[in-house]
Amino acid sequence: MTFPSLNPDHQPLLVADGVAKSFTMHLRGSIRLPVVENVAFALHPGECVVLGGPSGVGKSSILRMVYGNYALDRGSIRVRDPQDGAMHDLGAGDPRLVLGLRERAIAYVSQFLRAVPRASALDVVAEPLRRRGVAREEAQERASAMLRRLNLSHDMFDLPPATFSGGEKQRVNIARGFLTDHPILLLDEPTASLDAANRDVVVGMIREKLDAGTAILGIFHDEPVRAAVATRILDISSFSARKAA
C-alpha cells in the first residue's frame, strides 16, 4: 500500500516562503535598495515555473537566492535533499548545506560560463559527472554526445572555452548543466545567445527534463521559448518591494 503523501510526485521539491531581499549600497552612503518581499511559491517535479515581470523587478535575484549565491534578508527557501528526502532551509546561510544541495539537488545554468583556465570544453562539461562518481571515459562520452547534440564543432571539444563565441560558451554551459540528473534545474536565459536551430535543441532538452520529472525554475525573455516550455508563469511584480516603498 502506498500513502499519497509519501508519493514524491505530490511533494514539492522546493518551497520559498516570506522571502525578502534588499541591497545595501555601501559606496552610496549605505542606501538601502529594496527589491522583493513576501516571495512565496512551490516547485513540483515535472513543472517549469518561469519568473516573469519587467526588467529590474528581481527575477535574477530570486534565482541567485535559490542557488545560495545571495543571502536572504527574511524568509526561507526549503529544498528537498535526495539524500534523506527531507526539506532543508537553504536560506539559513549554512555554506556546507548550500554546497551539499548544489551537489545533490540543484543544478544551475547561469547566463555566462565561468570557465576554468586551461580546462578543455569536454572536461568542463564532464566535470559535474566526474564529481558524481562517473568514470572519466563514460563522463567524456556523455559530454561529447551532449556537445554534438548542441552542434558544437568537434574541433572545439579539446580547446578551453575562454576564447569561444557567446553562443558557443552558452552551449558548453547548457551541456554542463543538463548532463547530470539533479532534481531541480535553474535556468537563467539559457537561449539568449543562440540561433534558432540551437534554441530548438534546447527547448527539446528542457521538455525531456520535464518528462523525466525534473523541476525547472527559469528566466526566459524569448517569448516563443517561454511559450514552449512554461507550465506556469510567476509574476515577480506581485512581490516587488518598491511599489510599497
Ligand SMILES: Nc1ncnc2c1ncn2[C@@H]1O[C@H](COP(=O)(O)OP(=O)(O)OP(=O)(O)O)[C@@H](O)[C@H]1O
Ligand atoms: N549585487 C547587487 N548589488 C546591488 N543591486 C543589485 C544587485 N543585484 C541586483 N541588484 C538590483 O536589484 C534589482 C533587481 O535586479 P535583478 O537582476 O534581480 O532584476 P531582473 O528582474 O532579473 O532584471 P532583468 O530582467 O533586467 O535581468 C535591480 O534594481 C538591480 O539593480
